[in-house]
Amino acid sequence: MIDDIKSEADKKMQKGVENxxxxFKKIRTGRAHPxxxxxxxxxxxxxxxxxxxVASVNVEDNRTLAVSPWEKTMIPTIEKAIMMSDLGLNPSSTGDVIRVPMPMLTEESRKEMVKQAKADAEHARVAIRSARRDANxxxxxxxxxxxxxxxxxxxxxxxIQKLTDKYIAEVDKALKAKEEDLMAV
Incomplete structure (x- = not known):
């Protein structure tokens, strides 16, 4: 019975870390990543x-993604979808490939992204603590x-507290790695 409770708490905490x-994948670092x-x-x-x-996404160089649609008629639709996303990217097509250059990050935008990463990490910690509270x-x-x-x-x-400590440490480690990645010029 207690094992079931611990197992359920473990699943919820793991889900918080996965989220x-x-x-973190949505926070861009200035380097191209599919x-x-x-x-x-x-x-x-x-x-x-x-x-x-509907397309393959590859890293062309450090700062550019290459999107190759399976169907060439999809190029304008894909371009528009990338522009309309809240990622702040401006794609350009060259025949059958869409190139997506990653804009340079300013010091200010890096700090904003670090703030966002910290907020995301805090949401994960809250989810983990919530799972602990439910289990307890x-x-x-x-x-x-x-x-x-x-x-x-x-x-x-x-x-349950040991599980909580383990997952909180995982969140802290991931946040530290993301901060270093964002602040690297």
């Missing part, structure tokens, strides 16, 4: 489709209903 990593365009949706035969399902309250309910002893309750809370 952080997907949020994951930057993961959130771009393209209208494909009336359906909103992820860009990576479930354990307390079991104690109240006399399904477990006080020693079992204390042991379960300690193990």
């Amino acid at each position: 952080l990593f997907s949020a 994951a930057i365009l993961d959130s771009v949706m393209v209208s494909y035969y009336g359906q909103e489709t992820p860009l990576k399902q 309250s479930t354990v307390k309910e079991l104690l109240k209903e006399k399904e477990i002893t006080e020693d079992e309750e204390r042991g379960a809370e300690e193990e």
Whole structure:
């Protein structure tokens, strides 16, 4: 029973960390990386489709992405979708390839992105603590209903806290790496 609670808390905490990593992918560092365009949706035969399902995205050089659509008729649609995304990118097509240059980041924009990364990390920490709170309250309910002893309750809370500490450390490590990446010129 306690193992189920810990397992559920572990899943929720892991989900919080996964959400952080997907949020970090959207924060561009000035270097070209295909994951930057993961959130771009393209209208494909009336359906909103992820860009990576209608085109290949490759790194051309340090500062440029090359998007090669599977169908050449999709070039204007993909260009428009990239422009309309909130990524601040300006694509340009050259025949059958769309080039997406990464704009240089100013010191100010780097600091703004670090602020965003810190906010995303804090959201992940809150999600992890929320999972801990839910697990602990479930354990307390079991104690109240006399399904477990006080020693079992204390042991379960300690193990849940260890899980929490592990995932918070993971978030802090990821944030530190993202900050260094953003501030590197």
